[in-house]
Amino acid sequence: MGGERFCLPTFFSSPKSRFNSVPGFILCENAFTEEEEAALLHAVDSSPAKWTRRRTRITKNYGPYYLYQERNTPQGRFRYTDGNIIHTPLPDFLESLVMPIVKRGVPQLEEFKPNQLHVALYKKEEDSKIHMHNDNKMGELGPFIVGMCLLSDCYMTFVRPKDGRRRVLHLPRRCVYVMSGESHHEWRHGILKGQTASDRVSFTLRDVRKLAVEEGAKVTKSSHMPSKKNIRDQRAKDARVQRGEREQLNITLADR
Ligand SMILES: O=C(O)CCC(=O)C(=O)O
Numbered sequence: 001m002g003g004e005r006f007c008l009p010t011f012f013s014s015p016k017s018r019f020n021s022v023p024g025f026i027l028c029e030n031a032f033t034e035e036e037e038a039a040l041l042h043a044v045d046s047s048p049a050k051w052t053r054r055r056t057r058i059t060k061n062y063g064p065y066y067l068y069q070e071r072n073t074p075q076g077r078f079r080y081t082d083g084n085i086i087h088t089p090l091p092d093f094l095e096s097l098v099m100p101i102v103k104r105g106v107p108q109l110e111e112f113k114p115n116q117l118h119v120a121l122y123k124k125e126e127d128s129k130i131h132m133h134n135d136n137k138m139g140e141l142g143p144f145i146v147g148m149c150l151l152s153d154c155y156m157t158f159v160r161p162k163d164g165r166r167r168v169l170h171l172p173r174r175c176v177y178v179m180s181g182e183s184h185h186e187w188r189h190g191i192l193k194g195q196t197a198s199d200r201v202s203f204t205l206r207d208v209r210k211l212a213v214e215e216g217a218k219v220t221k222s223s224h225m226p227s228k229k230n231i232r233d234q235r236a237k238d239a240r241v242q243r244g245e246r247e248q249l250n251i252t253l254a255d256r
């Protein structure tokens with residue numbers, strides 16, 4: 001760990017963040033070994049899902065393709081192609097590797113059955129970050145969101161819009177964390193620029209209970225159709241892909 005640009009954001013020292021905890025947030029340190037970490041990275045590398053660039057992060061997505069917008073639209077938080085939510089099958093390593101670690105570290109998660117796994121690579125040299133957001137803004141998730149930190153520590157910033165409270169939590173490499181209760185429903189969170197110690201990989205597990213449209217169903221109601229602008233943007237993107245302009249992301253995590 002180290003690097004001069006990895007330090008607490010300046011507002012951390014403000015009186016509002018003196019009590020550094022967020023209700024409902026559970027942190028399990030040393031939740032997995034270096035060998036397990038290597039196995040998880042190798043499993044992501046071996047999985048056929050494609051890497052996609054999203055703003056400054058690079059991600060692999062399994063389950064319904066999730067967007068981080070907080071606007072309440074009829075199509076919800078999901079990305080569509082031809083009227084269907086993009087859906088990548090869950091990988092085998094979710095059951096064989098990920099869930100045993102999560103349940104061992106946090107026994108309260110015994111009943112937790114995620115149907116979505118989001119793998120993100122935050123690159124230090126690209127100042128990767130994730131903007132402040134609330135994953136459950138539209139109430140589509142079950143009671144837990146679970147995260148895992150691989151390869152690097154980071155600081156996660158929390159803000160509670162109701163009263164402006166702010167907290168910054170240190171998430172160590174190889175931890176498992178859980179957002180439940182207030183941290184899940186009332187706080188927003190993000191990882192700001194410069195707040196990962198080095199290249200970091202995270203796993204986010206969600207239990208998506210409400211899709212705007214039935215999984216796999218054709219969108220027929222006009223109110224469920226993506227906006228004209230979304231359709232235009234998607235067509236332009238598809239055309240770029242066909243012309244081979246899309247960035248080819250050949251990434252290997254295991255050799256980092
Ligand atoms: O990288 C992380 O640990 C957090 C990611 C996150 O907040 C999310 O995917 O919703």
Ligand SMILES: [Fe+2]
Pocket residue numbers: 133134135189
């Ligand atoms: Fe999140």
